Amino acid sequence: xxxxxxxxxxxxxxxxxxxxxxxxxxxxxxxxxxxxxxxxxxxxxxxxxxxxxxxxxxxxxxxxxxxxxxxxxxxxxxxxxxxxxxxxxxxxxxxxxxxxxxxxxxxxxxxxxxxxxxxxxxxxxxxxxxxxxxxxxxxxxxxxxxxxxxxxxxxxxxxxxxxxxxxxxxxxxxxxxxxxxxxxxxxxxxxxxxxxxxxxxxxxxxxxxxxxxxxxxxxxxxxxxxxxxxxxxxxxxxxx
Amino acid sequence: xxxxxxxxxxxxxxxxxxxxxxxxxxxxxxxxxxxxxxxxxxxxxxxxxxxxxxxxxxxxxxxxxxxxxxxxxxxxxxxxxxxxxxxxxxxxxxxxxxxxxxxxxxxxxxxxxxxxxxxxxxxxxxxxxxxxxxxxxxxxxxxxxxxxxxxxxxxxxxxxxxxxxxxxxxxxxxxxxxxxxxxxxxxxxxxxxxxxxxxxxxxxxxxxxxxxxxxxxxxxxxxxxxxxxxxxxxxxxxxx
Numbered sequence: 193x194x195x196x197x198x199x200x201x202x203x204x205x206x207x208x209x210x211x212x213x214x215x216x217x218x219x220x221x222x223x224x225x226x227x228x229x230x231x232x233x234x235x236x237x238x239x240x241x242x243x244x245x246x247x248x249x250x251x252x253x254x255x256x257x258x259x260x261x262x263x264x265x266x267x268x269x270x271x272x273x274x275x276x277x278x279x280x281x282x283x284x285x286x287x288x289x290x291x292x293x294x295x296x297x298x299x300x301x302x303x304x305x306x307x308x309x310x311x312x313x314x315x316x317x318x319x320x321x322x323x324x325x326x327x328x329x330x331x332x333x334x335x336x337x338x339x340x341x342x343x344x345x346x347x348x349x350x351x352x353x354x355x356x357x358x359x360x361x362x363x364x365x366x367x368x369x370x371x372x373x374x375x376x377x378x379x380x381x382x383x384x385x386x387x388x389x390x391x392x393x394x395x396x397x398x399x400x401x402x403x404x405x406x407x408x409x410x411x412x413x414x415x416x417x418x419x420x421x422x423x424x425x426x427x428x429x430x431x432x
Numbered sequence: 433x434x435x436x437x438x439x440x441x442x443x444x445x446x447x448x449x450x451x452x453x454x455x456x457x458x459x460x461x462x463x464x465x466x467x468x469x470x471x472x473x474x475x476x477x478x479x480x481x482x483x484x485x486x487x488x489x490x491x492x493x494x495x496x497x498x499x500x501x502x503x504x505x506x507x508x509x510x511x512x513x514x515x516x517x518x519x520x521x522x523x524x525x526x527x528x529x530x531x532x533x534x535x536x537x538x539x540x541x542x543x544x545x546x547x548x549x550x551x552x553x554x555x556x557x558x559x560x561x562x563x564x565x566x567x568x569x570x571x572x573x574x575x576x577x578x579x580x581x582x583x584x585x586x587x588x589x590x591x592x593x594x595x596x597x598x599x600x601x602x603x604x605x606x607x608x609x610x611x612x613x614x615x616x617x618x619x620x621x622x623x624x625x626x627x628x629x630x631x632x633x634x635x636x637x638x639x640x641x642x643x644x645x646x647x648x649x650x651x652x653x654x655x656x657x658x659x660x661x662x663x664x665x666x667x668x669x670x671x672x
Contacts, residue, residue, distance in 0.1 A: 235475035237486035246477035248523035283488035381636040391625030
């Protein structure tokens with residue numbers, strides 16, 4: 193294995209090893225990133241006083257570091273300077289799979305689970321960069337057009353960062369997987385595709401006269417796929 | 433407080449109290465159920481050997497009990513007869529909110545976090561009922577049309593159940609929330625709606641000649657919203 197192929201995949205550990213339907217799993221870095229980058233919403237799992245929480249939140253990726261807004265875990269993290277184990281998961285539902293047996297009913301999906309140690313972003317420069325990035329990663333170059341961040345806003349914002357130590361992608365993207373002998377049964381089977389799409393932009397009704405639409409909105413055409421828009425946004429963000 | 437209003441809301445505890453943006457929160461049972469019932473995909477948080485996991489999975493609700501497929505946690509639960517604390521979360525992304533400051537950028541969403549003790553379903557009758565329900569809850573009356581469940585399939589299936597002890601809903605559903613003085617700035621602001629929709633049904637290419645589409649597919653019209661279809665499916669499931 194060359195150095196290049198080593199960096200192309202995350203290490204396989206007891207926590208990220210795909211146990212069920214392992215033929216759907218991958219530890220490939222690019223496969224994991226493609227699933228993450230097509231999403232804005234993730235779920236982060238933490239443990240606070242023995243209780244697990246799955247918290248939905250907006251997130252973004254910069255290299256192998258994931259960032260998200262603090263909320264429930266920030267109070268805990270303020271006391272845990274060494275950080276705390278976390279798991280950040282993204283899942284896209286792509287289709288409903290109706291088979292000839294209940295057992296083979298399924299769904300098409302793309303999911304990525306990322307493991308690491310969550311830490312509070314406390315460095316002032318890293319925090320300001322993150323507060324700009326949370327805008328620019330989704331809406332290219334938008335932060336430069338906005339009213340500047342105030343010190344009070346920086347103080348009121350909690351941002352959490354996690355380097356991905358290991359991760360796994362899991363994908364099902366195919367038709368009905370019935371048992372061979374069941375295909376002969378007179379039962380309807382098929383797939384209902386599911387996509388998440390963008391609607392017609394609703395301009396704020398208090399917009400100052402003469403303000404035009406920013407170019408960034410061309411990333412989000414009405415009827416377009418959200419995942420495609422977000423992937424393209426990440427590409428621009430990485431090149432900036 | 434009368435008995436009736438007591439059952440209309442979940443108790444508020446340290447783990448489900450909405451801390452950030454608490455004006456968006458609700459402990460109303462119907463509000464929580466409406467968010468759960470509009471979804472097929474959830475994320476369950478568990479702790480295994482101190483490591484938190486956010487596992488995406490299909491789930492459904494029967495009264496105040498949530499059911500989902502086992503996978504990663506089933507091995508742990510087989511050894512924990514008393515069950516283990518878990519958190520099952522659903523989140524719908526409904527819109528991207530572009531404000532005049534970075535701080536007021538946001539998203540419209542509906543989320544529900546449910547807390548309780550996850551247990552393995554081991555009773556044979558409860559398990560067979562659950563294996564039928566996972567089909568019928570999404571595709572009304574479909575299980576009766578399918579090839580019956582085999583004993584091997586029942587053995588290979590792990591189902592987890594959790595009574596909701598407490599829960600919270602959190603919803604943002606509005607336009608741009610800029611600071612009052614920022615509305616006068618010459619900066620574009622608005623909302624990009626996001627919906628998850630159904631595509632054209634892809635019939636299995638190995639369908640036996642003469643097999644028509646089942647009536648259940650009328651719940652899933654091309655271009656229709658997935659959340660609306662799932663809500664209607666839950667209504668039918670509860671009446672059956």
